[in-house]
Amino acid sequence: MLKVGIVGLPNAGKSTLFNALIDKPKAMVAAHPFTTIDKNIGVVNVPDETLFQLAKIEKIDKVTPTTITFVDIAGLIKGASQGEGLGNQFLHHIREVDLILHLVRFFKDEKVAHVHAKIDPEEDLAVVNEELLLADLQSLEKKSKTEKISTEQQQLINKVRDWLNQGKQASQIFLTNEEREFIKTLNLLTTKKQFLIANIGEEEINQPAKEINRQLILSVCAQL
Known part of the structure; x- marks a missing residue:
């Protein structure tokens, strides 16, 4: 079962997106930061027509579809790695997921405060990735x-540490299969697959695709 975590700064629209993805919305949504403190969890069935057809052929009465678990994780702020905001709790919840949906705020709404008092997607993305x-x-x-640990393992740790100190994610470093197996045991946050999503306003739906650092990203209007 795939476990997907929704991350981003406070008031990026994470809980709104979470409610849109699950069958029975349950996450509280508000205009102030840190509405989500404890993580929200929702499980969604993934229909598979092939599976149902095979069940008919084999005359199987009960079919259990694949599921995806979505986790709405509390908003992160600068300094989270040092315990600021809900830092340690936030980071612990990310370690539990298989894949990260990184929601970046593009929408403008004076009623929904921004923790940096301005809409700057590039800065928001950089803050989360830095933490x-x-x-x-x-x-x-x-x-x-x-x-x-062995000398070889320490050398590998040094290699990955030097890579991270360049501002690069651990998922981007070239490693042998044996090295990757060891790194997996560390459960590093930046080894997880990450998808960027732009949370746009309703008025932007028909506009060109959004991009950050020349990278096109998927756009959604979570409130719809």
Whole structure:
């Protein structure tokens, strides 16, 4: 079962998107930051017509479809890796998911405050990614200091640490299969697959696709 976490800054529209994705909306939505404190969890069935057809052929009465679990995670702010806001709780919840939906705010609404008092998607994206990198650096440091590891493993940790210090995610570094198996045990946040989503306003629906740093990203209007 795939577990997908929705992350982003406070008031990016994470809970609104979460409610749109699940069958029975249950996440509270408000115009102030940190509406979500405890994570919201919703499970969605994924219909598979092939599966149903095979069940008919084999005369199987009960078919259990594939499911996706969506997790609405509390908003992150700068300094989360040092415990600011709901930092440690936020980062722990991200470690539990398989894939990250990173929601970036593009919509303008004076009634919905922005934690930086301005709409700047590039800065918002950078803040979240920086906190994930810093959290991973802390994980590597802890591994080196608190656990007994081989010289080869320490060299690999140093290699990944140097890569992260360049502002690059661990998922982008070239590793051998053996090295990847060891890195998996660390459960680094930046090794997780990440999809960027632009949360746009209703008036922007028919406008060209959004992009950040010359990268086209999927646009949604979560409130619809």
